[in-house]
Amino acid sequence: MFDKQYRFRGRHAVRVDALTSVFDSNSKAKLFDRNVDVYANAPLVGFLYGRTAEQDDTRNPETNQVYNQNVMGDRVIYSQEELQFNFRLIMLLDKDYEPNEDARIDKAFKHMGENPDDEARFDSYVRGGVDVLYEKLIEGVSSPDEYVTRLYDFIEEFQEKFNDEISSDDILKLCSK
Template sequence: MFENDYTINGKHATYMKYLVNDAKIFDRYIDVYMNAAIWGMLYGRISERDSSTDRARVYADAFAKERENCMFIYRLIMLLDNTKHLLPNERIDRAFRDDAQDGDSAKASNNLDLFHSYVLGGIEVLYERYVDGCTTQEDYLTRIYDLMTTFKKDIAGATYEKELEKLKHE
């Protein structure tokens, strides 16, 4: 797992290229790949491979460098994905047992496809969130900061409504 090149096609390739080469938000395709997995899961977004002609490839040596992170995210996705309606034990097995040497390689392959569906969905989310409405470098820099700030508030449970409430009490 994460030992061979991975090729992304179609709009996902276009988005990934754009995020790296034009918006310059991410440094490498692997960065987009890993972040996309997280964002896919965060926003519950999965996507199918696109068949249009554009291509972008994440190379094996990039995986080699980020293998630990990739495995970490993979297991995370496998633990948290609920799309297959598995029992908790089955999700744990999916995360920890299927990719073992003596594991079920067919299952593992399906698992990876699932993982990639999140990656592709995540790429779409990244593109939407980071690129939409941005034209200048300043736009992108601000977007990065804004997204982080909003996200930080979100995870702290500070929803828009809660913020309003806070303001009311002041």
């Protein structure tokens, strides 16, 4: 698993292209430098926001070809450790997908990548995360200042939603169990 090219298709390919495009021609600023950066972050965003998405086959009206954006195999392999960590984390935490704790542990460690359904679940979080990132950071934006504002708002929302209620004591309690 995570040893070959990954392909975004349809609307997700278009959205990845937008997420990795220069939004300010003066500074050459981008939200994400490369497709692999989106691929590494999107599943976590999708999981945390509870968003999955089905494969999409939106076509380019000029060519009638399904839109594609690739993450080259060497980039996937280079990021394999991070991608495996994210996969394991999601398999461990996704109680809706697998209610049994022992089975989640097995999916994450013993049988990682053996079940096509597990990989499909992970990929659905990738696509859902791409949708969240696009909606929060790109959709409806028309100026570089708006991109920066959207990014700031997203980071602030993320902090409030997922980090504000966590204290150092809570982390220490979890680590000492």
